[in-house]
Amino acid sequence: MKSLLQQLKERRLVLGLKQKDMMLRIGVSRQQYQQLESKGNPRLNTLELIAKGLNSELILIPTEKLSMVEAILKSGEFSSSPLNNKGDKQIEENTLANDPWKNLLEDEE
Numbered sequence: 368m369k370s371l372l373q374q375l376k377e378r379r380l381v382l383g384l385k386q387k388d389m390m391l392r393i394g395v396s397r398q399q400y401q402q403l404e405s406k407g408n409p410r411l412n413t414l415e416l417i418a419k420g421l422n423s424e425l426i427l428i429p430t431e432k433l434s435m436v437e438a439i440l441k442s443g444e445f446s447s448s449p450l451n452n453k454g455d456k457q458i459e460e461n462t463l464a465n466d467p468w469k470n471l472l473e474d475e476e
Contacts, residue, residue, distance in 0.1 A: 371414075376404050378421045392420035 369377070379389070386404065387397040393416045395403070403409050409417070418425045428436050 372404055372407065375417060375421065378423055379404075382421060384421075389417075389420055393417055 379386070384392075386400050389400040390396055393400075403413070403417070414425055
């Protein structure tokens with residue numbers, strides 16, 4: 368599994384951003400961001416700020432659920448389908464295809 372710093376860099380590149388672009392997004396200089404991305408040990412509030420600047424969220428994934436989350440992300444089956452019309456009501460079935468995150472992080476009983 369890639370380190371968090373590697374994941375931040377990869378996400379930035381996917382968004383087509385340069386390190387200097389992060390100054391406008393999170394308020395740190397290119398040099399500060401470069402150091403964070405290469406070998407930094409950022410504080411939690413800095414990581415949250417960087418995540419927002421990269422249109423991302425930080426979450427904790429229980430180890431026993433990690434393989435399920437990775438499988439869902441690799442499959443690309445996380446787009447929701449449009450609501451179905453049933454008379455005046457709109458009903459959406461909560462299937463894995465429509466809601467792949469349903470019950471994923473809840474404790475198993």
